[in-house]
Amino acid sequence: MKAINTTNLTRKFGNFTAVDKISFQVKQGELFGLLGPNGAGKTTIINMLSTLLKITSGQAQVNGFDVQTQKNKVRESIGIVFQEPALDGRLTGKENLDFHARMYGINKEERRKRIKKVLKLVKLTDKADELVDNYSGGMKRRLEIARGLIQKPKVLFLDEPTLGLDAQTRRSIWEYIKKLNQKNKVTIILTTHYMEEADFLCNRIAIIDHGKIIALDKPSNLKNFLGGDAITLELKKPSNKLKQQLEQKKWVKSIKQHNSKITLTTENGEKHIPEIIRTAEKQKTQITSVNLRKPSLEDVFLHFTGKTIRSQEAGQTEKMKRMRMRRVGHG
Amino acid sequence: MNLNAVYVMWLREMKRFSRSKSRMVSMLIMPLLFLGGLGFGFSKMTIPGIEGIAYLQFLVPGIVGMGMLFSSTGSGVSVLWDKEFGFLKEIMVAPVSRTSIVLGRIAGGATISLTQGILLILISTLLGFRTTITGFLIGLIFMALITTTFIGLGLILASRMKDMQGFQLIINFVVMPLFFLSGALYPIENLPAPIRILSYANPLTYGLDGLRGALIGISRFHPLTNLTIMITLSVAMVSLGAFLFDKSDNA
Numbered sequence: 001m002k003a004i005n006t007t008n009l010t011r012k013f014g015n016f017t018a019v020d021k022i023s024f025q026v027k028q029g030e031l032f033g034l035l036g037p038n039g040a041g042k043t044t045i046i047n048m049l050s051t052l053l054k055i056t057s058g059q060a061q062v063n064g065f066d067v068q069t070q071k072n073k074v075r076e077s078i079g080i081v082f083q084e085p086a087l088d089g090r091l092t093g094k095e096n097l098d099f100h101a102r103m104y105g106i107n108k109e110e111r112r113k114r115i116k117k118v119l120k121l122v123k124l125t126d127k128a129d130e131l132v133d134n135y136s137g138g139m140k141r142r143l144e145i146a147r148g149l150i151q152k153p154k155v156l157f158l159d160e161p162t163l164g165l166d167a168q169t170r171r172s173i174w175e176y177i178k179k180l181n182q183k184n185k186v187t188i189i190l191t192t193h194y195m196e197e198a199d200f201l202c203n204r205i206a207i208i209d210h211g212k213i214i215a216l217d218k219p220s221n222l223k224n225f226l227g228g229d230a231i232t233l234e235l236k237k238p239s240n241k242l243k244q245q246l247e248q249k250k251w252v253k254s255i256k257q258h259n260s261k262i263t264l265t266t267e268n269g270e271k272h273i274p275e276i277i278r279t280a281e282k283q284k285t286q287i288t289s290v291n292l293r294k295p296s297l298e299d300v301f302l303h304f305t306g307k308t309i310r311s312q313e314a315g316q317t318e319k320m321k322r323m324r325m326r327r328v329g330h331g
Numbered sequence: 332m333n334l335n336a337v338y339v340m341w342l343r344e345m346k347r348f349s350r351s352k353s354r355m356v357s358m359l360i361m362p363l364l365f366l367g368g369l370g371f372g373f374s375k376m377t378i379p380g381i382e383g384i385a386y387l388q389f390l391v392p393g394i395v396g397m398g399m400l401f402s403s404t405g406s407g408v409s410v411l412w413d414k415e416f417g418f419l420k421e422i423m424v425a426p427v428s429r430t431s432i433v434l435g436r437i438a439g440g441a442t443i444s445l446t447q448g449i450l451l452i453l454i455s456t457l458l459g460f461r462t463t464i465t466g467f468l469i470g471l472i473f474m475a476l477i478t479t480t481f482i483g484l485g486l487i488l489a490s491r492m493k494d495m496q497g498f499q500l501i502i503n504f505v506v507m508p509l510f511f512l513s514g515a516l517y518p519i520e521n522l523p524a525p526i527r528i529l530s531y532a533n534p535l536t537y538g539l540d541g542l543r544g545a546l547i548g549i550s551r552f553h554p555l556t557n558l559t560i561m562i563t564l565s566v567a568m569v570s571l572g573a574f575l576f577d578k579s580d581n582a
Contacts, residue, residue: 050424052423076426078424080424082420086418086419086420087421099342100421102336102339103425103426104425104426105333
């Protein structure tokens with residue numbers, strides 16, 4: 001049984017198609033990423049899989065249960081951390097967890113044990129009796145992750161788990177996520193628009209743009225798709241002797257020279273650097289610098305969509321800021 | 332239906348309410364200001380239709396109804412606060428039936444509203460209001476029906492709104508007219524005929540008339556008529572409210 005199985009999953013809002021005939025599978029125990037810019041449709045996918053949003057057409061099963069006809073079965077078997085905080089600020093951290101545990105029908109004794117355990121896991125035991133309104137952004141996020149684990153879900157959805165957190169908190173949340181997936185064998189589906197996050201955490205990544213999957217593979221395969229690493233050599237004096245000799249090597253995929261600069265692409269570039277240096281020394285060509293560049297997912301995204309994830313984002317961030325301002329004004 | 336979920340929703344409402352001192356105070360202050368301002372100011376006036384009764388006696392059931400109208404509609408609409416703060420998602424993704432979520436919310440809102448109504452009656456007796464124990468107990472039935480009906484109305488209104496921005500609009504265009512047309516301050520016979528028709532279409536008219544009948548023994552309609560109408564309306568409002576709540580997208 002697959003943890004997630006979707007066929008032609010589609011959601012329309014009026015005339016706008018937010019998710020367009022998406023089909024993918026996630027295996028049990030996998031850490032699966034949905035990567036794409038804001039507005040690509042990631043959250044809509046999560047909302048449909050977690051039964052919050054109706055499906056326009058197509059099908060989806062979570063843990064073998066249909067999200068349209070077996071909503072309660074799906075709800076029982078998943079945990080979710082939403083993109084925006086979904087906590088009651090007038091309750092304490094512990095009370096938020098208690099509300100959740102009761103909603104899932106967990107008995108008193110078990111409730112007490114599990115709440116204690118998850119609070120310890122996210123290091124919030126000391127703050128458990130404080131009102132959530134007084135929590136920092138990172139603490140709220142940790143509390144939500146803790147809450148998502150109380151019912152011991154088979155599949156955990158994390159919608160932008162580190163959005164808006166500082167680098168240090170982000171690191172520690174990454175550690176929690178890895179630990180959960182490896183130690184507790186929880187299948188995790190996470191959405192993100194941070195390349196390094198997807199790269200660091202996920203077994204497989206689906207790149208989403210405009211409601212469609214444009215690539216789906218392991219991070220390393222996605223990067224290899226671009227032809228591997230780029231090595232740039234700077235020579236002391238312009239000479240094409242080195243280029244001529246390197247061109248003969250089987251592992252060189254392409255090589256170009258521009259004045260004293262040689263650029264070549266190859267897989268596993270770091271393993272070939274010693275050989276390049278040896279070759280240059282033999283023919284008395286002096287190298288002044290070597291630069292190895294691994295392609296990033298950013299490059300992969302650029303390759304598939306023709307634009308960088310950041311340039312797409314500028315517009316979205318502005319919109320979100322305006323929304324926040326409106327909220328503060330009326331809150 | 333899941334009784335446990337109903338209880339959890341109720342418990343949450345109680346915790347939130349007990350921490351909001353301002354909400355507790357304002358729930359009593361506004362009705363008491365009306366009661367003091369109008370009750371004493373008009374005490375010497377003769378109002379057609381209620382000759383021979385102290386105005387305060389007539390007014391207290393009206394003010395109790397008013398207070399409960401505001402707090403009940405408010406707690407129905409408060410679904411929108413949960414939506415605004417994201418907590419609604421946490422509720423909606425839980426493996427419990429939508430009916431139990433709605434019933435839990437109603438139980439919480441009704442507990443608060445009923446407490447408010449009872450406190451208002453108790454404070455009124457200090458100001459000179461008189462009723463009987465039996466009257467008070469029968470009055471509780473009507474108070475329960477009033478709060479259920481208007482929490483249902485609040486849920487219906489909330490399902491038609493996107494966020495809290497329209498809340499003031501609801502107060503001005505729905506709640507205030509319901510209050511003025513209910514006969515809370517004066518007998519509805521004193522209204523011009525066309526407006527009186529609106530009063531007859533107002534659920535609060537029957538709720539208040541029933542409450543007044545119970546508390547001071549004066550009512551325009553037969554108590555059983557009031558009771559039947561209020562039971563029908565509260566069931567209808569809650570069912571429609573629950574239906575619309577379930578239908579609206581909550582993501």
